[in-house]
Amino acid sequence: MFSSFCIANLLPILVLLPIIGSIFLLFVSNKNVTFIRQFGLFVSFLVFFLSLFLWLFFDCTYVRFQFVYDFIWVSSSNLNFSLGIDGISIFFLLLTTLLIPLCLLASWNSVTKSVKEYVIAFLIMESFLILVFSVRDLLLFYIFFESVLIPMFIIIGVWGSRERKVRASYMFFLYTLLGSVLMLLSILYIYFRVGTTDYETLLTFQFTFNEQRFIWLAFFASFASKVPMLPVHIWLPEAHVEAPTAGSVVLAGILLKLGSYGFLRFSLPLLPEASLYFTPFIFALSILGVIYPSLTAIRQTDLKRIIAYTSVAHMNLVMIGLFSFNAVGLEGAILQSLSHGFVSSALFLLIGVVYDRHHTRMVKYYSGLAHTMPIFTLIFLIFTMANIALPGTSSFVGEFLILAGAFKISTSATFFGATGMVLGGGYSLWLFNRIVYGNLKIQYLTHFQDLNIREFFVFLPLLSGTFLMGIYPEIFLEVIHGSVQNLVSQINS
Numbered sequence: 369m370f371s372s373f374c375i376a377n378l379l380p381i382l383v384l385l386p387i388i389g390s391i392f393l394l395f396v397s398n399k400n401v402t403f404i405r406q407f408g409l410f411v412s413f414l415v416f417f418l419s420l421f422l423w424l425f426f427d428c429t430y431v432r433f434q435f436v437y438d439f440i441w442v443s444s445s446n447l448n449f450s451l452g453i454d455g456i457s458i459f460f461l462l463l464t465t466l467l468i469p470l471c472l473l474a475s476w477n478s479v480t481k482s483v484k485e486y487v488i489a490f491l492i493m494e495s496f497l498i499l500v501f502s503v504r505d506l507l508l509f510y511i512f513f514e515s516v517l518i519p520m521f522i523i524i525g526v527w528g529s530r531e532r533k534v535r536a537s538y539m540f541f542l543y544t545l546l547g548s549v550l551m552l553l554s555i556l557y558i559y560f561r562v563g564t565t566d567y568e569t570l571l572t573f574q575f576t577f578n579e580q581r582f583i584w585l586a587f588f589a590s591f592a593s594k595v596p597m598l599p600v601h602i603w604l605p606e607a608h609v610e611a612p613t614a615g616s617v618v619l620a621g622i623l624l625k626l627g628s629y630g631f632l633r634f635s636l637p638l639l640p641e642a643s644l645y646f647t648p649f650i651f652a653l654s655i656l657g658v659i660y661p662s663l664t665a666i667r668q669t670d671l672k673r674i675i676a677y678t679s680v681a682h683m684n685l686v687m688i689g690l691f692s693f694n695a696v697g698l699e700g701a702i703l704q705s706l707s708h709g710f711v712s713s714a715l716f717l718l719i720g721v722v723y724d725r726h727h728t729r730m731v732k733y734y735s736g737l738a739h740t741m742p743i744f745t746l747i748f749l750i751f752t753m754a755n756i757a758l759p760g761t762s763s764f765v766g767e768f769l770i771l772a773g774a775f776k777i778s779t780s781a782t783f784f785g786a787t788g789m790v791l792g793g794g795y796s797l798w799l800f801n802r803i804v805y806g807n808l809k810i811q812y813l814t815h816f817q818d819l820n821i822r823e824f825f826v827f828l829p830l831l832s833g834t835f836l837m838g839i840y841p842e843i844f845l846e847v848i849h850g851s852v853q854n855l856v857s858q859i860n861s
Contacts, residue, residue, distance in 0.1 A: 383499055409472050501629065510548070558583065596624070628690060671729040696769055
């Protein structure tokens with residue numbers, strides 16, 4: 369049985385384990401490649417296993433933060449290092465701990481240079497992401513929010529697949545960093561205005577309407593580029609195309625959630641009047657962000673770029689749910705974010721599988737994979753259906769709740785959001801049909817091998833999560849519901 373000490377200190381343990389693992393790897397010889405991979409996988413899997421206890425011991429009836437850990441950071445400045453999770457953040461944290469070992473397992477054979485540094489980058493990033501989803505201080509959230517950029521920048525720039533990888537990593541870094549400068553200035557203003565950046569203290573402070581608007585816009589500049597919303601989405605397709613497969617998985621599965629989580633955690637509860645004021649603006653951008661990328665995806669020729677644009681469309685649909693200001697829409701937005709973490713990660717992993725065999729991502733070179741890769745085809749079909757929100761999959765539940773919540777506040781946003789889903793069905797089915805059916809292009813495809821056991825086990829947890837959420841979403845909703853209801857009451861108070 370888990371001791372009470374471990375339960376009380378579970379969050380700092382989850383943060384420290386990847387860091388300790390990274391420090392240990394620094395003293396391991398670069399020649400021990402197999403040991404480095406095994407050790408990195410063991411540490412990340414251990415973190416995932418321990419994180420499940422957060423879900424196991426989570427009290428669904430308690431709406432405040434749980435597993436709270438506090439220590440004074442800078443006492444003279446009233447800055448405390450405080451960790452805790454609630455129903456909103458718990459599944460984002462679990463998604464992080466699930467995807468990191470899958471990333472290391474997926475890149476087992478594909479990454480051959482600087483393996484030690486590669487594993488360390490992922491472990492460090494895991495610690496930063498756990499801190500982002502659990503820290504209860506606005507300034508510390510900003511620090512770790514931006515710190516995630518560093519290992520991701522290195523992963524794209526060093527282990528990317530083509531010559532433009534350095535350009536892509538700089539685009540990713542600059543687009544996401546520039547907006548964050550404004551956010552930092554607004555945090556400094558909040559600190560000097562309130563005297564602290566503690567999250568729960570800020571919830572009790574009432575900013576004026578003008579203050580809320582300026583702070584909200586500063587936060588928006590940072591969070592919108594992470595979602596990403598139009599017009600600051602340009603970096604995402606570029607970064608995805610150049611990143612290694614595991615980099616794309618983390619980028620789509622976790623990093624895009626940082627923006628929506630920021631809106632959910634900070635913009636909505638701390639700045640409720642400004643959030644209501646800017647809702648038409650968010651709806652307009654989100655509708656464009658659903659329809660335009662969906663139309664753009666249809667004309668793309670690169671497999672990764674197609675999935676990247678689908679990510680933009682899905683995350684903008686999440687934004688419509690977030691700004692519906694009711695429990696149905698907000699719960700749908702959280703579920704859709706989690707579902708997108710499963711589905712888009714799996715699609716990028718599937719593209720990584722065919723890329724490892726044929727060393728191309730151009731659609732025109734692929735055809736007839738059903739003849740040589742039947743297991744791959746079946747899994748690709750399942751996730752394609754999940755991507756277009758087929759009933760029984762996780763995306764259906766999330767998108768249905770988003771549209772049901774949005775309908776209460778804006779019928780036009782609901783209509784255009786649903787239109788985007790129809791377009792999503794178009795490009796997803798076109799892509800599946802294009803690369804799976806037809807005659808084999810043996811002049812381009814020379815390596816015929818279906819999924820091996822390692823690759824199958826990478827997809828197994830994602831398949832399980834997709835179907836579990838689609839068939840029985842209540843096990844997720846009962847954890848989320850209390851915190852979401854509390855958030856709605858804060859917004860409307």
